[in-house]
Amino acid sequence: MRHQIHDLQSPLPGTARQIHSFHFGPTSARGKIYIQSSLHADEMPGMLVAWHLKQRLAELEAAGCLRSEIVLVPVANPVGLEQVLMDVPLGRYELESGQNFNRWFVDLSEEVGNDIEGQLGENPQRNLHLIRNSLRQALARQTASTQLQSQRLTLQRLACDADMVLDLHCDFEAVAHLYTTPEAWPQVEPLARYIGSEASLLATDSGGQSFDECFTLLWWQLKERFGEHFDIPLGSFSVTVELRGQGDVNHPLASLDCQAIIDYLIHFGAIAGEPAPLPDLPYPATPLAGVEPVATPAGGLLVFTALPGEYLEAGQLIAEIIDPISDRVTPVHCTAAGLMYARSLRRMATAGMVIAHVAGAEAYRSGYLLSP
Ligand SMILES: [Zn+2]
Numbered sequence: 001m002r003h004q005i006h007d008l009q010s011p012l013p014g015t016a017r018q019i020h021s022f023h024f025g026p027t028s029a030r031g032k033i034y035i036q037s038s039l040h041a042d043e044m045p046g047m048l049v050a051w052h053l054k055q056r057l058a059e060l061e062a063a064g065c066l067r068s069e070i071v072l073v074p075v076a077n078p079v080g081l082e083q084v085l086m087d088v089p090l091g092r093y094e095l096e097s098g099q100n101f102n103r104w105f106v107d108l109s110e111e112v113g114n115d116i117e118g119q120l121g122e123n124p125q126r127n128l129h130l131i132r133n134s135l136r137q138a139l140a141r142q143t144a145s146t147q148l149q150s151q152r153l154t155l156q157r158l159a160c161d162a163d164m165v166l167d168l169h170c171d172f173e174a175v176a177h178l179y180t181t182p183e184a185w186p187q188v189e190p191l192a193r194y195i196g197s198e199a200s201l202l203a204t205d206s207g208g209q210s211f212d213e214c215f216t217l218l219w220w221q222l223k224e225r226f227g228e229h230f231d232i233p234l235g236s237f238s239v240t241v242e243l244r245g246q247g248d249v250n251h252p253l254a255s256l257d258c259q260a261i262i263d264y265l266i267h268f269g270a271i272a273g274e275p276a277p278l279p280d281l282p283y284p285a286t287p288l289a290g291v292e293p294v295a296t297p298a299g300g301l302l303v304f305t306a307l308p309g310e311y312l313e314a315g316q317l318i319a320e321i322i323d324p325i326s327d328r329v330t331p332v333h334c335t336a337a338g339l340m341y342a343r344s345l346r347r348m349a350t351a352g353m354v355i356a357h358v359a360g361a362e363a364y365r366s367g368y369l370l371s372p
Helices: 045-062 109-116 124-141 147-159 185-195 211-226 251-268
Strands: 002-007 018-024 032-037 069-073 164-171 177-180 199-202 237-245 291-295 300-304 310-312 317-322 329-333 338-343 354-359
Touching (some): 018 045, 032 045, 032 251, 045 164, 045 251, 069 147, 109 124, 124 147, 124 211, 147 211, 164 211, 177 185, 177 211, 185 251, 211 237, 237 251, 291 329, 317 354
Parallel strands (some): 032 069, 032 164
Antiparallel strands (some): 002 018, 177 237
């Protein structure tokens, strides 16, 4: 195991932070896997899974079982991790800019495309190396003027040449689910089975330039631009894995999730071994554009009548919103049928607030598809 320390730009004298990356197995020449956790620094289940993985990967490395380099970043957002305001951990948005830590990773597809134009050839493997080199160089040329940019750039440089990127998150109260692209789904489906993903939400471009999409989108855009004349492989795929809800931090779940990721890496060929049998997929993949963010029209006490993991019929009651002054009770229903994979942790809703997400089968939204 090789431990690397990456200095972030210090926003103020005496407040410097670092990103720590742990590298297992052979160097990336033989394939690379990148796994990080808690980019939203109020989401801890992934960090415990990463810690379990750290022990397992050290054992597998000692036993000579690692075929690819596996890079692990258990604390992907030290900036957000320190945000504890009057006993409440925050960690989703940077306080200086108000920006979501998991948005606006730099889009280099045009720069890389201009650089490689004229150098592409018949051989897809050669094209892949050409694009990866160009991407590494383009990221090396980028400069950060703020701590937030420096954190994003550090993570993006660490993951840019990986074959697979796993970004471990969680929701508020939720069952296991994941986000990836339709193009990557055939490769991601075994992970969805091992991890027991109850909703797998697919979108090529959800509009926020999130960490997972900054890798897949680059290859997709290069394929769009040059694919008619050249064989451009999808050199990287990524998955945002949502390990249930914020309170689901315990050893039994973390060791199951750790084992699921190890099983997937064996199945993928990054770790030597016999792949575990594939469990059934709990729920088919659905378009991210088919997710209904169910909002309440009124503010009040939020009393749920449906649990995460429940399949809802169209128009089913999800919650009641109670105004204890007027005694008005506002029922909140979903519109379309689907699996309710996540709901809010708050129990006092404000008018207009999204209280739950339901994965429906039919795409009906367009444009920006993510939460703020
Ligand atoms: Zn998150």
